[in-house]
Amino acid sequence: MSTADRFADAVCIEIVNISKSFGATEVLKSLSLTAFRGEFVALLGPSGCGKSTILRIIAGIETCDEGEIVIEGQVANYLRPSARNVAMVFQSYALYPHLTVRENIAFPLTTRQGRGLDRATISVRVSQAAELVDLSDKLEHLPSQLSGGQRQRVALARSIVRHPVAFLMDEPLSNLDALLRHEMRRSLIDLHRRVGRTTLYVTHDQFEAMTMADRIVVMDHGRIQQVGSPHEVFEQPANRFVAGFIGLPSMNMLEGRIESGRFVSRQGLRIPLAAGAFSADEGEPVALGLRPTDLSIGPVREGEAAIVGQASRIEYGGTDIFVDLTLSGSDGVRMRVATENAIRTGEKIEARIRLRALHLFAADGRSLRVPTGG
Amino acid sequence: MAATPSQFSAIEHQTRRASAALRRDLTAYAFLAPILLFFIVFMALPVVWLFYLSFQNDGILAPARFAGLDNWRRTFADRLVLKCIGNTLYYCLIAIPTVFVLGMIVALSLETIRRGAAILRVIIYFPTLQASLIVALIWTFMIHPDFGLLNIVIRAATGVKMNFLGNPASAMPTIAMIEVWKGLGFWAILFLSGLLALPLDLYHAAELDGAGPVRRFFSLTLPLMKPTFYFAVIFATIVNLQLFDSVFVLTDGGPVNSTATIAWYIYRSLFTFSDPGFGATLSFVLVIVVVSLTALQSWLMRARV
Amino acid sequence: MPGRPSRLALEPSAAARWLAALVLIVTAIISLAPFFYVVSTSFKETRSLFTYPPHWFPDPIYFGNYLALFEKHPFGWWLANTLLVSSVVTVLKFFIDGMAAYALAKLDFRGKRLVVTALLVSVAIPLAALLIPLFLIVRSLGIIDTRIALILPPLANPLGVFMIRAFIAGVPDELIQSARMDGAGEFEILRRVVVPLIRPGLVVHATFIFSNQYTSFLWPLVAVRDTQKQVITVGISSLRAIFTVDWGLISAASLIAAIPLTVIFILFQRAFFQQSLAGALKE
Numbered sequence: 001m002s003t004a005d006r007f008a009d010a011v012c013i014e015i016v017n018i019s020k021s022f023g024a025t026e027v028l029k030s031l032s033l034t035a036f037r038g039e040f041v042a043l044l045g046p047s048g049c050g051k052s053t054i055l056r057i058i059a060g061i062e063t064c065d066e067g068e069i070v071i072e073g074q075v076a077n078y079l080r081p082s083a084r085n086v087a088m089v090f091q092s093y094a095l096y097p098h099l100t101v102r103e104n105i106a107f108p109l110t111t112r113q114g115r116g117l118d119r120a121t122i123s124v125r126v127s128q129a130a131e132l133v134d135l136s137d138k139l140e141h142l143p144s145q146l147s148g149g150q151r152q153r154v155a156l157a158r159s160i161v162r163h164p165v166a167f168l169m170d171e172p173l174s175n176l177d178a179l180l181r182h183e184m185r186r187s188l189i190d191l192h193r194r195v196g197r198t199t200l201y202v203t204h205d206q207f208e209a210m211t212m213a214d215r216i217v218v219m220d221h222g223r224i225q226q227v228g229s230p231h232e233v234f235e236q237p238a239n240r241f242v243a244g245f246i247g248l249p250s251m252n253m254l255e256g257r258i259e260s261g262r263f264v265s266r267q268g269l270r271i272p273l274a275a276g277a278f279s280a281d282e283g284e285p286v287a288l289g290l291r292p293t294d295l296s297i298g299p300v301r302e303g304e305a306a307i308v309g310q311a312s313r314i315e316y317g318g319t320d321i322f323v324d325l326t327l328s329g330s331d332g333v334r335m336r337v338a339t340e341n342a343i344r345t346g347e348k349i350e351a352r353i354r355l356r357a358l359h360l361f362a363a364d365g366r367s368l369r370v371p372t373g374g
Numbered sequence: 375m376a377a378t379p380s381q382f383s384a385i386e387h388q389t390r391r392a393s394a395a396l397r398r399d400l401t402a403y404a405f406l407a408p409i410l411l412f413f414i415v416f417m418a419l420p421v422v423w424l425f426y427l428s429f430q431n432d433g434i435l436a437p438a439r440f441a442g443l444d445n446w447r448r449t450f451a452d453r454l455v456l457k458c459i460g461n462t463l464y465y466c467l468i469a470i471p472t473v474f475v476l477g478m479i480v481a482l483s484l485e486t487i488r489r490g491a492a493i494l495r496v497i498i499y500f501p502t503l504q505a506s507l508i509v510a511l512i513w514t515f516m517i518h519p520d521f522g523l524l525n526i527v528i529r530a531a532t533g534v535k536m537n538f539l540g541n542p543a544s545a546m547p548t549i550a551m552i553e554v555w556k557g558l559g560f561w562a563i564l565f566l567s568g569l570l571a572l573p574l575d576l577y578h579a580a581e582l583d584g585a586g587p588v589r590r591f592f593s594l595t596l597p598l599m600k601p602t603f604y605f606a607v608i609f610a611t612i613v614n615l616q617l618f619d620s621v622f623v624l625t626d627g628g629p630v631n632s633t634a635t636i637a638w639y640i641y642r643s644l645f646t647f648s649d650p651g652f653g654a655t656l657s658f659v660l661v662i663v664v665v666s667l668t669a670l671q672s673w674l675m676r677a678r679v
Numbered sequence: 680m681p682g683r684p685s686r687l688a689l690e691p692s693a694a695a696r697w698l699a700a701l702v703l704i705v706t707a708i709i710s711l712a713p714f715f716y717v718v719s720t721s722f723k724e725t726r727s728l729f730t731y732p733p734h735w736f737p738d739p740i741y742f743g744n745y746l747a748l749f750e751k752h753p754f755g756w757w758l759a760n761t762l763l764v765s766s767v768v769t770v771l772k773f774f775i776d777g778m779a780a781y782a783l784a785k786l787d788f789r790g791k792r793l794v795v796t797a798l799l800v801s802v803a804i805p806l807a808a809l810l811i812p813l814f815l816i817v818r819s820l821g822i823i824d825t826r827i828a829l830i831l832p833p834l835a836n837p838l839g840v841f842m843i844r845a846f847i848a849g850v851p852d853e854l855i856q857s858a859r860m861d862g863a864g865e866f867e868i869l870r871r872v873v874v875p876l877i878r879p880g881l882v883v884h885a886t887f888i889f890s891n892q893y894t895s896f897l898w899p900l901v902a903v904r905d906t907q908k909q910v911i912t913v914g915i916s917s918l919r920a921i922f923t924v925d926w927g928l929i930s931a932a933s934l935i936a937a938i939p940l941t942v943i944f945i946l947f948q949r950a951f952f953q954q955s956l957a958g959a960l961k962e
Contacts, residue, residue, distance in 0.1 A: 059860060060860070061856045061859065061860070062857075066381065068381060070381065075381050075382055077382075077387070077390070078390040078391065078393075078394045080859070081856075081859050081860045082859065082860060082861065082862035082863075086860075087860065088860050090856070090857060091851045091853075092851065092853050094851070094853040094857035096854065096872060107858075107861050107863075108860075108861035108862055109865060110860035111858075111863040112863065112864050112867055162861075188700070244727060292738065394788070396764050398786075398788060398790045399789050401786070401788075401865055402782045402786040402788035402791075403782075403788065405778040405779060405781055405782035405786070405865070405866075405869075406778070406779050406782050406783075406794065408774070408779070408834075409776065409778075409779040409798075409835075409837065409840060410779075411773050411798075412775070412831070412832075412834040412835035413798065413801070413835045415816070416813065416816070416831065416832040416834070416835035417801050417804065417835045417837075418801075419812070419816065420812035420813050420816060421804065421809070421812075423812035423815065424808070424809070424811070427811065427812060427815075467751070479702060480703065480706055482699070482701040483698075483699035483700075483706075484699075484703065486695060486696060486699040487696065487700055487703060490948075492948075492952075494703050494704075494707055495948075495952055496945065496948050497701070497707045497710055497711060498706055498707060498710055499944075500710055500711065500714075500941070501710050503890055503894075503941065503944055504894065504937055504940070505893070505894030505895075505896060505911075505912045505936070506894065506896065507896045507912045507915065507916055508894075508912070508915065508933045508936060508937065508956060511915065511916075511929055511933060512713050512717055512930075512933060513713065514775070514927070515716075515720070515926055515930070516713050516716065523712070523713070525746065529726070555710075558710070559710070575904070589932075612726075612802070612803050612805070616804065616806065616807050618807055618896075618897050619896045619897065622896075622900075622962050623916060623919075636807070637805065637807030637808075637897075640807050640808065640810060640811070641807065641897070641900075641901070642812060644810060644811050644814065644901075646903070650815070653810075653811050654811050657807070657808035657809065657810070657811060658808070660805055660807065660808040661808045664803050664804070664805055664808075665800065665803050665804070
């Protein structure tokens with residue numbers, strides 16, 4: 001069942017043909033995107049790909065040159081940010097340093113446009129929000145007295161308190177150290193489940209996107225490269241960029257061409273391809289993709305291809321070893337191997353990979369895989 | 375993902391975009407309204423009026439009458455105008471470098487000391503705080519040939535009385551030194567803030583490379599302080615070209631017009647000679663001198679960076 | 680006691696610190712000495728000044744100068760006028776400059792470049808050059824020789840705008856954006872978010888405006904003739920007679936004139952220096 005089916009036709013946010021340029025640089029090129037109600041959508045891509053810009057355009061902090069932003073069925077292009085009913089969590093948290101946690105969280109409810117609620121209701125909402133993020137005991141503190149993770153949670157509470165239709169998060173975990181990031185990831189997901197609102201989450205960290213999102217939008221240079229579930233994006237990357245961006249360590253790419261239904265690398269390495277798996281013409285220049293995690297040590301079996309090479313570099317990673325395997329000439333691949341295999345540099349390695357795990361990309365980058373059902 | 379057709383037509387987008395932009399602009403100008411109001415009435419308008427005035431004669435005691443290029447001709451023919459410009463520039467050339475050097479010395483000293491710095495800062499800033507006029511009066515008193523403190527000291531040492539302000543050669547430098555005394559606090563603090571912004575790491579690195587304090591000063595401190603110095607020169611020039619208070623009080627342009635500054639002459643032409651047309655022409659000249667000097671300095675310094 | 684590393688000498692030797700201290704003490708003495716002499720003179724009868732050698736300490740102490748100030752001259756008026764005008768200008772400038780600075784620092788609008796350039800260029804325009812037209816404008820507005828004439832023109836000076844603008848620029852954009860998203864209008868943002876965060880800067884601005892106004896001489900000289908409406912600088916200047924100068928009187932006047940400004944400065948000097956020295960000074 002695809003994501004679209006799960007959320008039925010409850011579209012929350014829709015972006016239609018958005019273009020944006022900063023001066024001479026075109027940052028977004030006619031981009032379109034849909035986010036359904038209750039979905040957690042990750043906008044993933046390298047720095048400068050435009051993902052934060054999209055978020056800011058949806059929020060209303062930035063204007064777009066062309067296109068429409070539709071929030072809950074209403075065109076929002078010319079509405080003020082506060083009238084769009086979305087909340088934003090900034091990378092730097094943007095907490096008001098001179099206000100206490102309580103005052104920070106209450107701020108959206110006390111502004112001229114913030115619904116003019118009475119004191120009692122505000123107080124209740126603030127306590128609810130604080131409880132959701134587990135900060136009820138820190139309400140009278142100042143931001144300067146809190147840790148990074150706690151400040152992050154204040155920012156979250158402040159966005160919750162407005163009961164928005166969607167949350168926009170701009171790399172909220174980037175400023176935290178690795179351990180804290182792990183904790184906060186889980187809290188964020190819990191929060192998302194409890195609150196149940198649409199979340200658009202910008203990140204450059206593919207692991208974050210993979211573990212948190214219902215759907216991932218992979219972007220590069222202002223264009224959407226692929227939209228799909230984490231599974232889809234990992235197993236069936238639509239193009240070379242997505243294939244290389246998702247998965248750590250990144251996918252190995254070997255340049256070559258098709259010869260008699262087989263892949264032949266520039267250095268002459270021959271690798272068979274599963275019949276009917278790819279639609280490529282004879283002689284077509286292609287790139288073969290192999291994930292380091294799909295390669296394993298041992299003699300070739302049925303339905304597998306053999307990769308033989310010499311271990312040129314070994315990196316010890318604790319539970320795994322990462323081996324740089326030099327194949328013929330300048331071709332080389334990286335593979336991940338369990339530590340138990342005692343490998344030494346210079347050793348000849350016999351590796352294998354399932355034919356079904358191979359990826360093939362055309363010269364223009366798109367995937368040549370023949371789509372299968374389901 | 376198939377693109378959904380837009381909800382708004384192109385024209386609707388245009389109108390809404392335009393009104394959103396208009397709202398944004400109006401908000402901004404609402405904030406700017408007060409300053410712009412006063413600016414236009416009391417700054418922009420006067421400048422324009424200056425130009426218009428320079429073609430007139432009288433206007434204070436007698437009704438104004440059109441004078442054509444009369445005033446302009448007089449300005450360029452009047453030797454006093456040239457003397458004023460010369461005096462003013464002479465003053466700047468003495469005062470500005472002096473106060474900068476002394477200011478730097480004090481700034482460096484302030485940076486080195488930790489204890490008692492707060493009190494010293496206040497004391498050193500004290501003269502800057504006072505009115506130029508009051509400072510001038512106090513110093514007239516201090517350098518008075520008969521009972522001025524300075525002369526008492528000099529008399530005790532050499533038996534001679536010095537008349538600082540009565541001598542055409544020493545009058546302007548004397549005023550310059552008085553202004554230096556007054557301005558020292560301000561510049562010391564300004565340079566101090568510039569100094570404190572310089573990263574110490576560079577100094578540690580330089581020391582490791584074997585650079586001594588003198589070398590560090592010339593190769594590190596001075597170049598790094600360039601932005602501060604550039605701002606300082608421009609600001610000092612603008613302020614010092616307008617020298618008036620001291621001259622008015624101390625020497626009234628004399629002796630023998632050796633301390634006549636442009637600003638002083640402008641004032642005189644309005645109130646003593648009742649000649650606003652001529653004064654306006656002079657004012658225009660002053661504006662041009664200041665603005666072009668400032669622009670020239672900016673350009674020169676930008677080129678160096 | 681090891682010295683603080685400075686950009687002069689990383690480990691200032693005792694000698695270096697003594698030298699610096701010497702420079703500062705000499706400077707302090709030179710800065711204050713004239714005032715001490717003035718204090719002493721203000722308590723002397725002017726005739727007695729001409730004795731040589733002079734006495735540092737007045738003997739006998741003479742209060743006549745101070746009395747004369749208030750009895751023979753409208754000194755009280757001068758003081759009151761100056762304080763009034765300076766305070767009013769400072770308060771008004773707070774609003775005028777604050778609002779303008781916010782627009783320049785955090786808002787985007789058509790014509791912004793033009794406005795900034797116009798204001799920037801006008802910083803270089805000397806007041807002396809505008810004396811004549813200002814005089815004529817003020818005269819035709821019918822407010823010549825009034826205190827209003829002293830208050831209005833200084834409000835146009837754009838220097839204060841740039842000062843506050845620099846402080847506002849230090850407030851992170853994301854904070855402002857967040858406030859916008861939270862529904863605050865621009866003025867509300869200025870009031871609730873920006874102003875609390877630039878308080879030390881506003882103190883510097885106020886001190887600057889106040890002291891500028893308090894010590895201004897040229898414009899009051901031109902704009903006001905009535906001695907009762909005059910400010911203190913012009914008043915003191917008028918104490919000089921054509922042939923003789925009553926130094927005792929002038930000393931007394933200068934001293935009293937210096938007091939309000941000094942008091943205010945001492946009150947706010949901590950914030951003033953803290954802001955100008957950008958918090959690097961932690962002593």
